[in-house]
Amino acid sequence: MTAPRPWVNPLRDANDKRLPRIAGPSGMVIFGVTGDLAYKKLLPAIYDLANRGLLPAGFTLVGFGRRQWSKQDFCDYVRGAVEKGARTTFSENVWTHLAEGIEFVTGSFDDAGFDLLRDRLAELDVARGTGSNWAYYLSVPPDFFSTICHQMQRVGMATPAEGTDAWRRVIIEKPFGHDQESARKLNAIVNAVFPESSVFRIDHYLGKETVQNILALRFANQIFEPMWNAHYIDHVQITMAEDIGLGGRAGYYDGIGAARDVIQNHLLQLLALVAMEEPSSFEPAALQAEKIKVLRATKPEYPLNKTTARGQYAAGWQGSEYVQGLREEEGFDPHSSTETYAACTLSVNSRRWAxxxxxxxxxxxxxxxxxxIALVFKHAPYQPFGEGQTEALGQNAVVIRVQPDEGVTMRFGSKVPGSTMEVRDVNMDFAYAEAFTEESPEAYERLILDALLDESSLFPTNAEVELSWSILDPILNYWAEAGQPEEYPAGTWGPRSADRMLARRGHAWRRP
Incomplete structure (x- = not known):
C-alpha cells in the first residue's frame, strides 16, 4: 500500500523547503472593515493564513470604524465572516489564538480617532510583540485615500521610529483613479506620505495561481517560448466574462463601466504577463521592469470606431432564467452611456509582437x-492534404484558463480514425484540480502574506497604473463622444460590433 503524500502548504517557499514563507512580527489595520470586501475576502483570508501557520504568533488585527464596538463585538463580527467565507476547516484552537489579537478602535476618518488609534497601536506593540510593524489596508473608495494618509502622517503612524528596523506599509484597492491624470494625482497623494516601496496596490487577479502559472508556462518550458512571437502567433484573445448583472452595484457602477473596472487593471496586467520578455529573475524589480516595457509599447489600434466595441445588456434569457436589462436595474440611470461590455484591439509595438x-x-x-487567454497560431504555411481532408481543421491554440476551470488547453489537428485521411481539431487538457492534490491558496491569502513579507512582485507599481490608463484613455475619450452603447441580449456574447471588430481581419471570438 502506497503511503499517503504529506500535506504540502501551497504558500511555503518552493525554492527552499526548509524555510516556510511565514510573516515576521507584524499587525494589520483595516480601514473599511465593515464593508463587503473585508467581510467576504480579507477577514477569511487572514484566518486561513493563521490556520496554515503562516502568521506570526503575535499577529494583531485592528479594525477601525464608526461603530461603537467592543473587542467582543468585533470578534463576533470577524468570526461570522470566517465561518462563512474561510476556505480552510474551522479550528477552535486557531480561532481562540487569533482572537486574542483582534482589536477595534472607534473613530471616523476626519476626527481624533486617529490619535486613539496611534496610541492603541503603540500599546499593542508592547503587549503583542508586533515590533512596530504595521500594514494599513485601505478597503475604502479612493476619495478617502488622501484623508486617511494625511491623518496617519499627522499622528506619526506612517513612519516608524528612526534607528529601528520597523516598517509601515499601505495596501490600497482599485480603482486607481478614473483616467491617467486622476491616477497621477492619487499616486502623488499616497507617495507624499508613503514611499513607493511601501505601497502595495492590490490587483487580486495577480494573486491567482493560474495567472502566476503564465510565467512558469512560458519560461520553464522550451516547447512554448520559441513559438511565443509574431512568426507563429496570429492573434491573442484575452477574455473576462461574467454571467451576472449589476445586482445591487448599479449606483457604484454607473460612470465607471466595464473598461475602467476590468480592462485597465486585470486584462492589461494579463497582457503584460503574456507579452513581456524574460526577466533576469523573478525579483520584484526585474519582473516589474519587463511589464513596464510592454505597457509602454502597447497602443490602441485605429480607427477606434472599427477596433473597439461597447454595449449594455438588455433583457434576455440567462440560462433558464429570464432577466431584466440594465436600464431596468434599480438605481441605474436609464439614460446613462456607461457600458457593461467593452472590447478593444491593441498592438504591442515590439519585434516579438509586431x-x-x-x-x-x-x-x-x-x-x-x-x-x-487564448494564443491562436497561424496556419501551417503548407499542408500536403487533399481537397476536403482538412475542412474541420481550425487554427492551433494554447488557452490558459484562469477561472473557473483552472488549467491549460492545447488545440491541434489529429487524424480521424478510419480508412481515409481526415484531420480535425482535438484538445489536450491540463487541469489544476486533477494534476495537483495541493489546494491553491485564495488570491487574497497570497497577496496579504506577500505584503507582510515585503514581496511586491504581484503588485502593480504606480508606473504600471499610469501606463495602463494611457492605453485606455484614448478609447474612453472616443466613447464619451460616440453616443449610446449598443444593446445586446442577456445570455449572449455581446454586441454585434464586437464580432465585426474581429471579422475585419478575418478573425472570430472563441466561444469558451
Whole structure:
C-alpha cells in the first residue's frame, strides 16, 4: 500500500523547503472593515493564513470604524465572516489564538480617532510583540485615500521610529483613479506620505495561481517560448466574462463601466504577463521592469470606431432564467452611456509582437463566467492534404484558463480514425484540480502574506497604473463622444460590433 503524500502548504517557499514563507512580527489595520470586501475576502483570508501557520504568533488585527464596538463585538463580527467565507476547516484552537489579537478602535476618518488609534497601536506593540510593524489596508473608495494618509502622517503612524528596523506599509484597492491624470494625482497623494516601496496596490487577479502559472508556462518550458512571437502567433484573445448583472452595484457602477473596472487593471496586467520578455529573475524589480516595457509599447489600434466595441445588456434569457436589462436595474440611470461590455484591439509595438493584434473583452450578462487567454497560431504555411481532408481543421491554440476551470488547453489537428485521411481539431487538457492534490491558496491569502513579507512582485507599481490608463484613455475619450452603447441580449456574447471588430481581419471570438 502506497503511503499517503504529506500535506504540502501551497504558500511555503518552493525554492527552499526548509524555510516556510511565514510573516515576521507584524499587525494589520483595516480601514473599511465593515464593508463587503473585508467581510467576504480579507477577514477569511487572514484566518486561513493563521490556520496554515503562516502568521506570526503575535499577529494583531485592528479594525477601525464608526461603530461603537467592543473587542467582543468585533470578534463576533470577524468570526461570522470566517465561518462563512474561510476556505480552510474551522479550528477552535486557531480561532481562540487569533482572537486574542483582534482589536477595534472607534473613530471616523476626519476626527481624533486617529490619535486613539496611534496610541492603541503603540500599546499593542508592547503587549503583542508586533515590533512596530504595521500594514494599513485601505478597503475604502479612493476619495478617502488622501484623508486617511494625511491623518496617519499627522499622528506619526506612517513612519516608524528612526534607528529601528520597523516598517509601515499601505495596501490600497482599485480603482486607481478614473483616467491617467486622476491616477497621477492619487499616486502623488499616497507617495507624499508613503514611499513607493511601501505601497502595495492590490490587483487580486495577480494573486491567482493560474495567472502566476503564465510565467512558469512560458519560461520553464522550451516547447512554448520559441513559438511565443509574431512568426507563429496570429492573434491573442484575452477574455473576462461574467454571467451576472449589476445586482445591487448599479449606483457604484454607473460612470465607471466595464473598461475602467476590468480592462485597465486585470486584462492589461494579463497582457503584460503574456507579452513581456524574460526577466533576469523573478525579483520584484526585474519582473516589474519587463511589464513596464510592454505597457509602454502597447497602443490602441485605429480607427477606434472599427477596433473597439461597447454595449449594455438588455433583457434576455440567462440560462433558464429570464432577466431584466440594465436600464431596468434599480438605481441605474436609464439614460446613462456607461457600458457593461467593452472590447478593444491593441498592438504591442515590439519585434516579438509586431503585427499581432491583442483582442481584449469583458462584459456582464454574457454566455457564461469565464476568464481565459487564448494564443491562436497561424496556419501551417503548407499542408500536403487533399481537397476536403482538412475542412474541420481550425487554427492551433494554447488557452490558459484562469477561472473557473483552472488549467491549460492545447488545440491541434489529429487524424480521424478510419480508412481515409481526415484531420480535425482535438484538445489536450491540463487541469489544476486533477494534476495537483495541493489546494491553491485564495488570491487574497497570497497577496496579504506577500505584503507582510515585503514581496511586491504581484503588485502593480504606480508606473504600471499610469501606463495602463494611457492605453485606455484614448478609447474612453472616443466613447464619451460616440453616443449610446449598443444593446445586446442577456445570455449572449455581446454586441454585434464586437464580432465585426474581429471579422475585419478575418478573425472570430472563441466561444469558451
Amino acid at each position: 503585427g499581432v493584434p491583442f483582442y481584449l473583452r469583458t462584459g456582464k450578462r454574457l454566455g457564461r463566467r469565464v476568464t481565459e
